[in-house]
Amino acid sequence: xxxxxxxxxxxxxxxxxxxxxxxxxxxxxxxxxxxxxxxxxxxxxxxxxxxxxxxxxxxxxxxxxxxxxxxxxxxxxxxxxxxxxxxxxxxxxxxxxxxxxxxxxxxxxxxxxxxxxxxxxxxxxxxxxxxxxxxxxxxxxxxxxxxxxxxxxxxxxxxxxxxxxxxxxxxxxxxxxxxxxxxxxxxxxxxxxxxxxxxxxxxxxxxxxxxxxxxxxxxxxxxxxxxxxxxxxxxxxxxxxxxxxxxxxxxxxxxxxxxxxxxxxxxxxxxxxxxxxxxxxxxxxxxxxxxxxxxxxxxxxxxxxxxxxxxxxxxxxxxxxxxxxxxxxxxxxxxxxxxxxxxxxxxxxxxxxxxxxxxxxxxxxxxxxxxxxxxxxxxxxxxxxxxxxxxxxxxxxxxxxxxxxxxxxxxxxxxxxxxxxxxxxxxxxxxxxxxxxxxxxxxxxx
Numbered sequence: 111x112x113x114x115x116x117x118x119x120x121x122x123x124x125x126x127x128x129x130x131x132x133x134x135x136x137x138x139x140x141x142x143x144x145x146x147x148x149x150x151x152x153x154x155x156x157x158x159x160x161x162x163x164x165x166x167x168x169x170x171x172x173x174x175x176x177x178x179x180x181x182x183x184x185x186x187x188x189x190x191x192x193x194x195x196x197x198x199x200x201x202x203x204x205x206x207x208x209x210x211x212x213x214x215x216x217x218x219x220x221x222x223x224x225x226x227x228x229x230x231x232x233x234x235x236x237x238x239x240x241x242x243x244x245x246x247x248x249x250x251x252x253x254x255x256x257x258x259x260x261x262x263x264x265x266x267x268x269x270x271x272x273x274x275x276x277x278x279x280x281x282x283x284x285x286x287x288x289x290x291x292x293x294x295x296x297x298x299x300x301x302x303x304x305x306x307x308x309x310x311x312x313x314x315x316x317x318x319x320x321x322x323x324x325x326x327x328x329x330x331x332x333x334x335x336x337x338x339x340x341x342x343x344x345x346x347x348x349x350x351x352x353x354x355x356x357x358x359x360x361x362x363x364x365x366x367x368x369x370x371x372x373x374x375x376x377x378x379x380x381x382x383x384x385x386x387x388x389x390x391x392x393x394x395x396x397x398x399x400x401x402x403x404x405x406x407x408x409x410x411x412x413x414x415x416x417x418x419x420x421x422x423x424x425x426x427x428x429x430x431x432x433x434x435x436x437x438x439x440x441x442x443x444x445x446x447x448x449x450x451x452x453x454x455x456x457x458x459x460x461x462x463x464x465x466x467x468x469x470x471x472x473x474x475x476x477x478x479x480x481x482x483x484x485x486x487x488x489x490x491x492x493x494x495x496x497x498x499x500x501x502x503x504x505x506x507x508x509x510x511x512x513x514x515x516x517x518x519x520x521x522x523x524x525x526x527x528x529x530x531x532x533x534x535x536x537x538x539x540x541x542x543x544x545x546x547x548x549x550x551x552x553x554x555x556x
Contacts, residue, residue: 123168128236128243130161135250138291138539141282154539155225161232181238182231186496186549193492194227196485200451210455219454222537223484229539233546241552245515248547251540252295254280258322261329264379276381278329286533289327289335291540293525296323297342300370301518304350304363317370324374329382331389334532342525343367346517353512434475434532441474441483451486477530477538484536497527500548507551516551523548 121129137153151159169175179187197220204210237244257280260267267273272280280288302316327339347367351360375383445451474480482490504520526541535541 123164123172124236127161127164127168130157130164131232131236132243132246132250134158134161135247135543136253138251139253139256139281141284141287158225158229162228165232165235178235182234183499183549186234186499189492189495189499190227190231193481193485193489193496194224196451196489196492197223197453200448200483200485200489201453201455203448203450204452204455208452210452212453212455216453216455219537223454226536226539226542230542230546233543234550237547237550241550244547244550244552247543248298248515248519251543252298254291255295255299255319255323257292257326258319261322261325261377261379264381273381276385277331278326278379278382285330285332286334287538289330289332289338290526290529290533290535290538292323292327292330293335293338293342293529294522294540294544296320296327296339297346297521297525298518299323300343300367301346301350301521302514303366303370304346305514317366320370321373321377324370325377325379325382328375328378328386331382331385332532333389334529336386337532338525338529340371341528342521343371345524346521349517349520353508437475438479441476441479445479445482445486448483449486451482451484451489454484473534475533477533477535480534480536496545496549500545504548504551519544519548519551 134154134157137157140153143150143152169178201212201220205212233247237247257278260270260272260278264273267278272278272283274283277285278288279285280291282288282291299316299320303313303320305313307313324339327335347364351363375386378386474483478490478493481493485492500523501520504516504523508516508520523544526538526544529535530538530541
């Protein structure tokens, strides 16, 4: 006990901050609650406040401001600064030119964006010259694998109130968030399932975990998440196979990925299979109205009813909701006509109506359109520069040393980037953490 106390006493400011940062990444698992209504910050944001304060104290006391700014590439600093400035410019345009008054939601959106920028900078700073710590940060994002227990005991999900109308939501209560969270461990363990190790049990263990996370993604039933999973599996298969290509490797790796995907679907609880079928057959139906009429029916029954439906109208579901094919073209026209952006107020009423004739104010449902809408062309180009730089770094490192960690990181970045096309994700902190780790990745840690 004395040794532990002495070690704690000997910790430097930076060591304390690095441990706090790592701990906060684990706490990202818990996202239940709405700050808009409760004004209670979630665990991650609460810990982040202390990290920011302690980091600033460390920079002041130990005179590390120069080290702090030099720890990040000048071009990344410039791109990040341009991104933030572009949002302010767009905001001013909205207020002074468009006469759009900011509201509380505007402040919350901007606050989440700033948190994303801060966590991006903090991860870059604290992983400098420490590739081992960078790997630990990546591993912390794999913590949601604990959800696999609910695949084995689905009734527990209802006991913990993390399943709603047949959909697994985890400790987020949001299918769009939990699907993107689960993509990280799904791609990581699938990548490791393709490599050979001295200990064969490691490969088998990774395959089992992969099947479990795939099952969870099916249970979440997010179309964007599942499309991203499918395309990222294809991406992973091709990148892995074409390194030292041979036909046997192409076939075996493809078979493994197909097996993981198939077994994952087989392990999905019945309510998840129902949801997948419903959301495939009736893409415009609301989640609530689609599940209740069929909650006691099997997925096969739903398919059979769909086949028997001769009228051309959904048997269980009615087209009540807006679709992204309505939203995307509208917002694309809007951003093209506003090259400077309109700031973080993306949810005010537009002249866009859903199938019921009601106004839609749900945002662009696409992160790239969201950035373009917030910060205009400058914001979009700044963001793309950071993103492309991260991808380039991983590709360079993979060419030098082809290893599972770098390939997993690249696959995760691909999956998240694609899934972000289906949702407004500037407040999805995991993406900015992965982006920072991709920029900082160093194969010397392997």
